[in-house]
Amino acid sequence: MRFDAHVEVRLRPGIADPESATIERALPALGFDDVSSMSTGRSFRFAIEADDEDSAAERARELATALLANPVMEDVSTTVEPGRD
């Protein structure tokens, strides 16, 4: 069975995040002074062949920590849902 997985990789709290700091500094000059607490991350979507949703989620987590994230600096959040095709 095919599942759609979504992995979001974000810097751990306390790790310097210059991209977010730069965006946040630019916001007031661009008219977005109602926006704060910017944080950036990377997002990955992929398909997994698995027997059930639990094993698909397990595989997505393995892939995320092995290949997509640096566990020293980054947190991973994973969601899996039955594929739509």
Add this chain to the structure above:
Amino acid sequence: MRFDAHVEVRLRPGIADPESATIERALPALGFDDVSSMSTGRSFRFAIEADDEDSAAERARELATALLANPVMEDVSTTVEPGRD
């Protein structure tokens, strides 16, 4: 009122995505031959001050297209929910 916004920026279909292609090529050698259709994107989370959820969503979309994405090459998806703090 404070809302939490999440913006996901992905390359439009048909735009070359060498990062995803590289990940996908590495998967079988790393034991993930059950994974396919990799696509990568960037993810942004931030807080917005707004009167209601509709105007918060509208502001998040404005910010995403003005500052976070390149609308020529990238698609944006935005979700907004009431802030948790």
